[in-house]
Amino acid sequence: MTYKHIQKLDAKTDLIILCSKGNLNTLKTFVSVEKIDFEGAFSESQLYYGSNGNRIYALGLGEPKDAVKIDDAFRKLCFNQKKYWKGTIQILADDLTIDQVKKAVVGLEMATYEIGQFKSKKEKQINLNINIFSTKAISNVLEEGRLIGETINRIKALVDAPANHKTPKFLGKWAEDSAKTNNYKCAVLHKKELEMQKFDAVIAVGQGSVNPPVVIVTEYLPKKGGKVDIGLVGKGITFDTGGLSIKSSTNLHYMKSDMGGAAVVLGVVELVAKLKLNINIVGVVASAENAVDSNSYRPGDVINSYSGKTIEIIDTDAEGRLVLADGLSYMIKKFKPAQVIDLATLTGSVVQTLGYSAAGMFTNNKKMAQKMSDIGFDVNERVWQLPLFADFEDDLHSDIADLRNFSGKPIGGAITAAKFLEAFTESHKNWMHLDIAGVSFGDSAYSKMKGASGYGVQLIANYIKSLI
Structure with a gap:
């Protein structure tokens, strides 16, 4: 879709009018219905017709507390009505703040995502002109919102892709293509390089699969001097059987989503490059397929790691922390970033703790924690801090x-996983771990089966922007 800032409405073109709850004054100037059956509740919508036969959609924005999720309201309206839209549609957005306009565009762009990318008959892509009326200077945020929404859709397509297509090698090729298109660096370390550089934990996790592991390194360094402001590390398990500690078959097909953290890292680096932000960022994705084979690593094995630390394997289904351990060690030793954030669909324990409402946040840096928490509430991608107690x-x-890689206890699983990762951070003072298992993939109003949420792109991108 294309987005354009306009300062004059066309009375013959379809129009979206925004109404806060209980305030229908603007709507009443455009429709002649004597009794308006509409309250303006959040994401509520109603169709009317103007005097020229054009469609007029009333869209409810709800109460002030609903402002953080305005993108959801626009996404829902567009998703449900886009089959009726042709050519151009207008939005009367003069009452929105500049940031709300951006979020509206993000929502509209997200509504174009089609989960059925592998169907033989695909949905027809919509090609609409979205004209947004505002007296404010919004042209720049329209493009920014489009790029954010576009990037979220790209990482959702990655997470939703089946594992027979989305191998570690595929993730590496995706990153290489993105780097070429968006002018940043990408290097993919394959088996020989991993062996030479002693990514022993990554190799161990992937050694049972026909699809060999890779480590993907992306660099966007526009600032002179080369110092890395922030490093992002992502868990890229493209399919997780649990290894020899095999998972139940129930919902096993959803383990294609176990690379949600990697998708965020790849997407954020791409987005930062698209937006040309003046910040040096490096992304590291440690990617493997945790498969069952005669060559699979075993419970009871002792493996090495990039850091030099040895790890006793208690549970081969606690594999994500192993690849992250190598990724964190490599990031910190090689690039020495001022801040480090890792993201992973790491534990079922965090879902038991926080449900599907927030990611688990672990850090000893109070300033980072407060900033990430505030941004999370602002963009409706919430985080909640959990402890890193020495206990x-x-x-x-x-x-x-x-x-060892697993405690075996039925309690505190997300915390012990974070403590494991902490052992590979070289005591970095500005490290944060985000366990996104409950928010990266799940039930959706836009598909009958579970699907990718796109969580993390706006959260991390806005955090990065706060550092500039």
């Missing part, structure tokens, strides 16, 4: 290695 370190004790 949990004993749960990772091993008699035969430096530490």
